[in-house]
Amino acid sequence: MFSTHNATSRTLQSPCEERKVEVSIESGADGDEVVLRYLTWTEGLGWCGQKTIRLDEGHLDELHRTLMVARQRINRRKAEAGQPAETARVIQMPVVA
Numbered sequence: 001m002f003s004t005h006n007a008t009s010r011t012l013q014s015p016c017e018e019r020k021v022e023v024s025i026e027s028g029a030d031g032d033e034v035v036l037r038y039l040t041w042t043e044g045l046g047w048c049g050q051k052t053i054r055l056d057e058g059h060l061d062e063l064h065r066t067l068m069v070a071r072q073r074i075n076r077r078k079a080e081a082g083q084p085a086e087t088a089r090v091i092q093m094p095v096v097a
Helices: 057-080
Strands: 006-013 019-028 031-042 046-056
Touching (some): 031 057
16 A cells, blocks of 8 residues: 555544544655545444545645644634633653652
8 A cells, every 4th residue: 555665653533533643754765755644434344544645844844833823723712712721631650769
């Protein structure tokens, strides 16, 4: 399925258990690119790819800025509607004695 020499990935789970976004960095002959895959769960088939977007490194900074603006606008709308702000998750680290 992939025509790459090396790939690393991370899966972003959606609040809906039947959807997720997989983000991977793939290295090929033309260099590195970030690949976003939107997946949905289908009973009997498992995870099925719905959309794939390939981005070269030149798009990453602008995509990051655009996503940050979108997140800020959504959070502002929630605050204006009186919805509680989501708090950060704290991960308990092991105690070293």
